[in-house]
Amino acid sequence: MLCNFCSAELGHKDFQFPITKTPHPSRKFQNPQFNSTSRVSISTRTARVFRGFLIQSKCRTTEFFSSVNYPYLDSQSDSDFDKKLGSCCANRNPRSGARVSLGFRVGFRLQAVVSTTRSSNNGRKRNYGGALPSILRALERSDDVDGVLDSFVGKLNPKEQTVILKEQRDWARVLRIFRWMKSREEYDSNVIHYNVVLRALGRAQKWDELRLCWIEMAKDGVFPTNNTYGMLVDVYAKSGLVKEALLWIKHMKQRGLFPDEVTMNTVVRVLKDVGEFNKAERFFKDWCKGRVELDDLDFESVADSKLGLGPLSVKHFLSTELFKTGGRVPPSKLMASSLEVESPISRKPTMTATYNTLIDLYGKAGRLKDASNTFAEMLKAGVAPDTITFNTMIFTCGTNGLLSEAESLLQKMEERRVFPDTKTYNIFLSLYADAGNMDAALMCYKKIREVGLFPDDVTHRAVIHVLCEKHMISEVEAIIEEMDKLSIYVDENSIPTIIRMYVDTGLLDKAKTFFEKCQPRSRISSKAYAAILDAYAEKGLWTDAEEIFFWNRSKLTNKDVVEYNVMLKAYGRAKLYDKALSLFKSMRSNGTWPDECTYNSLIQMLSGGDVVDAARNLLPEMQEAGFKPRCSTFCAVIASHIRLGRVSDAVDIYKEMKRVGVEPNEVVYGSLINGFAEAGRLEEALHYFHTMEDVGIPVNQIILTSLIKAYSKVGCLEEAQRLYGNMKGMDGGPDVVASNSMIDLYADLGIVSEAELIFNELRENGQADGFSFANMMYLYKSMGMLDKAIDVAQEMQESDDGTFKVLFTILKKVDIPTEALAQLESSYHAGKPFAREAVITCVFSAVGLHAFALESCEVVKAKAGLDNFVYNVAIYAYRLSEKVDEALNIFMKMQNEGLKPDLVTYINLVHCYGKARIVAGIKRIYGQIMCGDIEPHETLFKAIIDAYKECRRRDLAMMVEQEMRFTFDNQGNSGSETEGEGLLGYGTEEEEQLDYETDYDSLEASEASESDQLVLSE
Secondary structure, eight states: OOTTOOTTTTTOSOOSSOOOOOOOTTOOBSOTTSOTTOOOOTTOTTEEEETTEEEESSOOOTTHHHHOOOGGGHHHHTSHHHHHHHHHHHHSOOOTTOSSOSOOOOOBOOOOOOOOSOBOTTSOBOOOOTTHHHHHHHHHHOSOHHHHHHTTTTOOOHHHHHHHHHTOOSHHHHHHHHHHHHTSTTOOOOHHHHHHHHHHHHHTTOHHHHHHHHHHHHHTTOOOOHHHHHHHHHHHHHTTOHHHHHHHHHHHHHTTOOOOHHHHHHHHHHHHHTTOHHHHHHHHHHHHTTOOOGGGGOGGGSOHHHHTOOSOOTTTOOHHHHHHSSOOOOHHHHHHHHHHHTOOOOOOOOOHHHHHHHHHHHHHTTOHHHHHHHHHHHHHTTOOOOHHHHHHHHHHHHHTTOHHHHHHHHHHHHHTTOOOOHHHHHHHHHHHHHTTOHHHHHHHHHHHHHTTOOOOHHHHHHHHHHHHHTTOHHHHHHHHHHHHHTTOOOOTTHHHHHHHHHHHTTOHHHHHHHHHHHTTTOOOOHHHHHHHHHHHHHTTOHHHHHHHHTOOOOTTOOOOHHHHHHHHHHHHHTTOHHHHHHHHHHTGGGTOOOOHHHHHHHHHHHHHTTOHHHHHHHHHHHHHTTOOOOHHHHHHHHHHHHHTTOHHHHHHHHHHHHHTTOOOOHHHHHHHHHHHHHTTOHHHHHHHHHHHHHTTOOOOHHHHHHHHHHHHHHTOHHHHHHHHHHHHTSTTOSOHHHHHHHHHHHHHHTOHHHHHHHHHHHHHHTOOOHHHHHHHHHHHHHTTOHHHHHHHHHHHHTOOHHHHHHHHHHHHTSSOOHHHHHHHHHHHHTTOTTHHHHHHHHHHHHTTOHHHHHHHHHHHHHOOSOOHHHHHHHHHHHHHTTOHHHHHHHHHHHHHTTOOOOHHHHHHHHHHHHHHTOHHHHHHHHHHHHHTSSOOOHHHHHHHHHHHHHTTOHHHHHHHHHHHHHHHHSTTOTTHHHHHHHHHOOOOHHHHHHHHHHHSTTSOHHHHHHHHHHHHHO
């Protein structure tokens, strides 16, 4: 079903005032094949029964929208909108094999009935004669109620007085007029006037005034009737006080009144609306048997959360005084009514509204057969169904997957001369959209005008929602254009939906234009603003979200906390944690206080980005604000500490969690066990494992995998094998992480056969990942089984993308610069040539299989026109394999092809110079940084420091370290370069040459000369 619409909006909630339409004499069936006077006979052989109601065996529902002509509506159908929407539907092919038709068949014309009379406050049209129109106009224009009414003293009969009371829209005016009436000597108190006043007070939720009026009613000797109690049940229930509403029936029974059908229907509807379907049905059946067993309803068992109630309060319901007074019926009447209550006479409903309520009750309870039987019984009893009846049945059938039966019901409306209304078409629009038949949904929208009806707010909201979900932009814009022509504003709830459609399709300019267009005409609520912000936040468009958030709105309106929460989400998606914290700190100064969601979301966001210190500082602040952090919030902070290797801090958070009364779950214990396992601290891991068992949390595969990892770290083979065996007996067996941990343990211990057994199982199940291959390659290499290592390496090169994701995870754990890994990963995802080979070469070098890595590097030597990342990987591979001269040759080839070195290239070169102890090369690159030829970067500084240390020049390493601190602590300082040159400490050319000869004397003379030439060429 459409998420934005409930069954009430689709047109079948209020059954108290059924709309019974009589056929207009001018309405004729347009289809000559159908006789307007024909009816379906129960005994007709061609008819078939569907769960209690009759439908024709041959349903005439094909091509309804396109086949029926309406000559009297040519001007409407020729409008620009109809042409645009019609051509859209004609160009779209329905899904092949679809069970639903493009529409349904209606053979009559509907006329929109427009009344020129004034409307009363209950929405019904009224015509009044005599002096009433002038009195009502005078009361609307004047605040002097007494002055207006004084001129009509003695001229108003009780019926006219009732009309005047009912036509007032404000409860205070109703009370003032009622007081004026009671002040007249000739006034005779009656229950009808009291009912009107009580209804007005109840609708306005003025419970104190209602209590006083009820007491006054008792003092005047006016006894409540069925209408009084039915009205009180209705207004209390619609105010959310369902339990108190039902208690009025108990009060009614104690006063000796038996509910009539209207009151019974009201009670059933109230119970239905809160989902108490069985209680509603039992009340109805008891009423039919002539009794009201209210004790069986068990009011206390009705969940307060479901009814929207907490403990009873004086403000909400003054039950003590209300039930002690009012309705003291004389003994004679009490005796008669008591006999009526206990009467065994069987009753059957006679009102259409009652059957409507029962059908909706069974439909919402999912009891389609009972709904069908009720409909059939209604027809059998001679109770005429109205539009609401058919709307309810259509909705019930359609939402239970019986769309063809829903279409047949529309045809049955035609036969019974019950005319569809706008809500009927709204229901079908929703049903067709849910079935994926967009053509039929659009035709429903178009058909509303063709039959003389008008779309309402629900229609527009539904069709816009449907079209936006399918990203049908031109159709949405056509509907908005039509609404503009009719001066109909886009519903507030539809504005975020339309903007999300534009954002999802990348039409950001249109989204902004539409938003600006809605500003002057619509007062957008905070909830709608939050939904708009979320549309941008989901796509990572934090700047656009920020523009909406800081939009210049009325100074009288503060942003709601939900808007701040969504904006924090937008910053979090973009990993702009500083902006998120700044926005959070500004909330109170702007008049908005953080709520529980704000704190939980922000702490989890910061923890996810490993900004854990800021997240941790928010925990006590949250508690001081009166909120208790959720278990998931503590878990996020603990997991962040674990990822950063701060296990002791994670334990502190765990203790704090216990202190404030939040019980850890399996995720918390799993994080702690995994953290200690990664650190090789087996005893602590086992401690939290046993603690988890003691509190009754069942062990899962993730926990056991962490323990296997812990045992593997310390080499406990027997315990690891025992746990692995236990996992085999669990659903799904061991996961790939546990299997890889066992392979890693067997590799460390040199147990080839057991490792091969697990690895082969992983391959057969399609679970082998990069870790599996890397561990087996390491095992074979350490055991000298190079042929098998080569076979595994070749197999890994043929692996899928899932394996490569794990390979990147492996590279993150080895000594490779993060910039090099990021460059390699982006090249792989971009699908660049030799990206897969470069990744595998890096992995081979990282795990020590240098022969395989260098074999791939030969391709680099032979080919031209390669990207920087390929040369960088080759330099990295040659460096790790101690072949510095080859690495430098690759760099020279890169320069000869006109490629400029990047940051990764310089980092690799510095490491090469350090390994070869070429101090002059390190100085040259450092000098380029100081001169501004190379952009300063922390990773490059650290590489230079490590290279100097490897060359045993700790003095230079310390100088560079000081310069690095100065540069990054004072970014943008113009004097940094000058100071850096002083710290560099260049010696004379003779000193540099001495360093070079001393550190590099192990190389051949030719190689030394070539390397020196390379250094100078930089």
